[in-house]
Amino acid sequence: MGAFPKSIHFIGTNTPRRVEMSVRNLEVEGEIPAEIDGAFFRAVPDNANAPMFEDDIALNADGMVARFNITGNQVDYDIKYVETERYLAEKEARRALFGQYRNPFTDDPSVKGKDRTLANTTPVWHGGRLFMTKEDGRGYEVNPHTLETIGAWDYFGALKSETFTAHPRIDDETGEMFFFGYEADGLCSLEVAYGIADKDGKLTSEQWFKQPYCSTIHDFCITEKYAIFPIYPTTADIDRLKEGGAHWAHQQDLECWVGIMPRYGKVEEMRWFKGPKGVSAFHFINAFDDGELVHMDVCLSDTNAFQFMREAGGVERHQMDVKGALTRWTFDMSKPGDSFESRDLGPPGDLPRLPDADQGRPYRRAWYLSMNPEGGPPMPGGPVGANFNAIIRIEPGNGRISMMGVPPGAGVSEPAFVPSADPENGGWLLSVVDQPNGPDPSNYLSELWVMEADNVEKGPIAKVKLNMPLRSQVHGTWVARAKLDTSVQKA
Template sequence: MNRRQLLASGAALGLLPATAFPNTDTFKQFHAARERDPTLAVLANMVGERAGDAVVKGRIPADLDGVFFRNGPGRFELGGERYHHWFDGDGYAQRWQISQGKVSHRGAFVATQKFIDESEAGQFLYPAFGTQITRRGIRGNDTMNAANTNLLPFGGRLYALWEGGSATELDPRTLATVGIRTWRDDLKSMPFSAHPKIDQDGSMWNFGALPGGGRLALYHVGPDGPLLAAGVVEVPQLAMVHDFVISGQHLIFLVPPYDLLADTALSFAERHAWAGSGPAARPMRAVVVSKATLQLRQVFDLDPHMVFHFGNAFDDGQTTRFDAVLHGAGALASFGALMRGERAPNLAAHSFTAQIRLDYASGKAHQARLFGNSEFPRVMPQTVGRRHRKLAVLSSAARNREHILDTVNLVDTDTGKADSFRFDAGWLAEEHVLVPRRNARSETDGYLLGVVQDARRSETLLSVFDAAHVADGPLALARLGYRTPICFHGNFLPA
């Protein structure tokens, strides 16, 4: 795979100079709204590092021992300006240490080149996902790298991940930034998604999307860090692809029907024009790649939807089955209102978790609704790429008409029945992950671990559930005496 050939059609985000900064209305609107509604502090700007011990209510299980790493956008404002989209903020890495029934926390910004340059300048300089800023020219994808989406422990190292550029290595104990991780010299600054999948042999699969270039870059990394293989798959009319899923034999991507507009005065998010409706409507495509050859195997058509996240996939004879959370056309742009302090309509209320079956012999894809409004699907790590029967998702109670996820669910993928717990009004649930006990014998033999925000008190808590009895409520809640930014994704590393 030649990097120059891959980037010949433009940088991964296809961004070129336009205007200095669109406007400062977002900053003014948010702070006016926060004065009226203090619970908007969950979306406020974060400044500096935080560290402290949590106060535990309940009991942390003795065999739950390790570190829960989390990452999400934390800096939304600089120099009196505020980003226009939630996905724009600079990455704020978090480390929850769980040991002997106690919990401690540390949070720090990822010191990317972007973060350093803009901190020194006292203002935003570079284009972001949903805010087109061009005060300073970009030298490559990593000039814009916000490192704000996931935090992955792998091969004894820790990586802060974005999707438009390289992985950024952090010190797993202090969260100090080590620097850019380049898997091979000719792949420097190539897109490397925030959703790698760890296979049963300990190796890592990942991809990088090149929207506007019609290509997916593919990576297979060994358990200790060497690049085992890399490849390229041609995907015409490729726009944003955020996640993927692996089965025993395949890599599977869902490509939503967007056209990528050429207007460089718009941000990357604004350049996405929905093409899934009207007389010339296009389907969503399922693109299947062979793990053995990194070559395209087959493409399937599905009803048009937007998709952010997948659950798991497994091969079943001449078919592959997988879970995906599907959204409507407006999902990509819906987070801008949050940055203005507006109570955006609940995105999850218009979503659902689907089970999709790809039949290679007939060339047909079959879709069935598994669970209602939902997001952030996760499975037990020992089931990745294999047959699974339990899927953790977040959802929203019927009372919530705003963008709030407040219910934790463990869904039976055979029946659709869920073991669920709803947090109190004014609480917001972040992604929860499944953590197996040592030598676990089932998919419920372990814990459901996550983070929740108590917006009324502007404090953050770690939550621990017994995966076999979610409806009984948390075994423990570990409360910090301060607020942390809302994270997108993270992973647990057992001691």
């Protein structure tokens, strides 16, 4: 193709921007608390070239790493492409060479065997290093000070898995990172690699097991005792790929599964629990132990949230008709059998955020994105084609819920949590908000909002004005100045 399609994946906040830039001293409205000192990194898919196919999707765009560098009311913004092997090959060719989403059989023959990952999903900080990740390949290390790409990361040759999740879990107490990779040894493989890296970033364990069917395992959970692998019925098929079809197709009549093993144990100790048919989840708030009970809080929907994955499986459902809820699944490890209990905790939504200190432990509160029914039609864009317009704060222990809605027609991105050293202060949230700037859905202005984490309903206490539109992010992460100052890569 010589031009970008006019589909939902290329309009609104998915409009290709294709600009690397650095902007110093952004306008700040209000006062940013002095404790907010560090960098908010964001993963931003943005096509460097027009795609090969008309039906391409937003998740198939080149990865960009963006950064808000914040010291008090001084805020700088930078964004740069992650120079993956794929990006560099297309940069040299000046055109797209890689075809449909996660289907190498649709690629230009000149790139056969090259690394296809886009590193466009989640920035991950661990062991003094910043990685840009996407679950179809290994992460790429990026210099956190310059945003220059260092290269693909394999733990100095120790990692055997060909893939690395976009959602590792880091135990704030031990500093260890727990992660996995599915399709670990190749396309449509059942193999899953489960790895642990110590606080210094050294790989200490890698074990492999087979999942019940080849599913998209986007996220997982840890507790103080267990590692939890949820398997939902969105499946891959090698014959479908060879015929030029979709990598993922949702199977509404197929059961889901949850595998639970001791987090420091052997994969042979995995115990499998069978769940309902057709349900789907991409993100989990948290999991934790309560005696012999294991609780997992999941952003659950009754079918896959991605229209292109539903359609590939023959599921005809309008995006606004997808139902769901924040749901708690509870597993009793003392009882035999493969069943578990389920109950709703809160309204439907996704892209949750938890304080780092609460990872894998009982937690008092968390935040996630949802839809405010009074916010008007959703702003087009984002990975599923419609942006969220509200941030929910929930206390799962007592059911208390509060909400901040954005202005009508606006959209809000996944927040990052910034802790406070003051025990009387609940910390802050950082989130990019996109607001319409006229009737054209691709014409909007982006702002970074700073909110009190325990008073989200008050709205922002400060806004960082960009006076320009930013492409939709997928995920982001906050890295404090003290960590940046001791990073492996230097400025």
